Amino acid sequence: MNTLIAVLVGVLFGAGIYLMLSRTPVRLIIGLVFLSNAINLLIFDAAGLTRGIPPIIASGAEKLARSHADPLPQALILTAIVISFGVLAFALVLFNRTFKTLPARDLSDLKATDT
Amino acid sequence: MNTLLVLPILIPLATAVACLLAWRSRTIQRIIGVSGAVGLLTTALILLTTVWREGVIASQLGNWPAPFGITLAADLLSAIMTVLGSLMGFSVIIYSLGSIDRRREAYGYYPFFHLLLMGVNGVFLTGDLFNLYVWFEVMLMSSFVLLALGGEKPQLEGAIKYVTLNLISSAFFLTALGILYGMAGTLNMADLAVLAKEAKYPGVATTLSMLFLVAFGIKSALFPLFFWLPASYHTPPVPVSAIFAGLLTKVGVYTLLRVFTLLFIQNPGYTHTLILALAGLTMVTGVLGAMSHNEFRRILSFHIISQVGYMVMGLGLFTPLAVAGSIFYIIHHIIVKTNLFLVSGVAHRLQGSFELDKLGGLSHKAPALTVVFVISAFSLAGIPPLSGFWAKYVLVLNSLQIESYLIAATALLVSLLTLFSMAKIWAGAFWGEAPSDNEPGRIEPSPPDLLTKVALYAPMFLLAGLTLTIGLMTEPFMALAVRAADQLMNPAPYIQAVLESRP
Structure with a gap:
């Protein structure tokens, strides 16, 4: 399972970066989505995929009944998902507005502020 | 729970919320915005004196003992950066009163400005790497909005480049965090520093350090990763440029300082030599571009x-x-660079252009502005006795002491070239002939009224005065930098303060 997820992370990273190198703005945004999902999976995988119960000791018991799963990576991913969602929403509006305002057709036309 | 550590984050948040509640009234937003900045600056100064007297202070949020909860911690470097951040916030918000247009004010300039300050202070004060990521995003999100606010064509184009490259940098950072957590099982910086001393996986640690270097290298505009900066910083209104120029890249430098003195010290022969090489290349390419x-x-x-x-x-x-030199350089640079951007704004206001060949003759038209520019520009180039001279002196002196002659020579050469390009601005904008009035496409500038003038000039005089003070009375500032560097190089008290602080 670990290997499978690792391969998936690699594929998502590759696809994301490939899409971001394209000149079409929509592809750039989809590439960003792939990238952030790849990272979420990577956090999950790097912290170890274990099946287990939540780390809460039942009342009256001295220790956990079975092996537990680490809740922290899930908390990290949850935060990362919320942030990447917010950023994505902003990026979508920004790209939409930019290509409505500027005469540019794609990203390779954006050269006015370059040096 | 130490309130002093939470206030630099809470005050800007409260200010931003209050500004949002007063959405309809520009006047009330202005009053709230300025008083919030004053409150923040006062708190930051109290924090600095407290840390100076009592050493590192730390606090655990939500009463979870470290390393399980989120830690806020302030050593001298954090406190210095917080003071500088709030000082720039204060100066730029006063300047904004005289130069931000009504439409931007009406569409949330003040709330986002304070959210930016909140993110910046959060980065400086947190003791947890994931929390650092979150504060980075708070800072980035508000900077995205401030950069694009107003929606002028160059702004939108600059924003696209800025947003995309900063998102890639965040992606690198988050990747590094995931792998680091998998390896170490903790993201508390003090706890990680303890583990780093044991050096269980030196190979993986070096790889990770490179991921962090790329992530923070993009944010601090290091050599091959700086392209977003010159493509976007000249597009927004001047106060926004100024606060970005003063603070945002320095946040990246702060994180580099923190991470590469606390966590990745196992293999300095490789990592720190690479950083040194990048530093040299950054200096040269930057100044050649200028x-x-x-x-x-x-x-x-x-x-x-x-x-x-x-x-x-x-x-x-x-x-x-050398680390003390770096910290002193940051203190000097934030003040000077913000001020130079503020000067460019007034120059634009007087002559209606940012192009050097259309400016000309400012020394007759605005002698006060000229004095401020001369102090800041000469300080940037490192002319004694201004602050930049001492900053460069310490760095070059130390590189000669440890026999890194190449970097010393590079630093001196770049300083000479800096002087050259400052002289170019001087000759083009301040000396020179005033451009003829009937030139096509020239916007006739409106002379500012007295209140606007006060709002524009007061922060510039304040910052120029500070530059002079640091230059002429270097001793206390250098002592501060040396002590901050000492805390960075011997992190034992920091680690102890974080891990043993009671909630």
């Missing part, structure tokens, strides 16, 4: 890159004196 331009703000943007090289150079040399 020399090739003829627009006020573009020249200044390239100088940010070149100066970041100096700050990182001290980290690359990795001796207590």
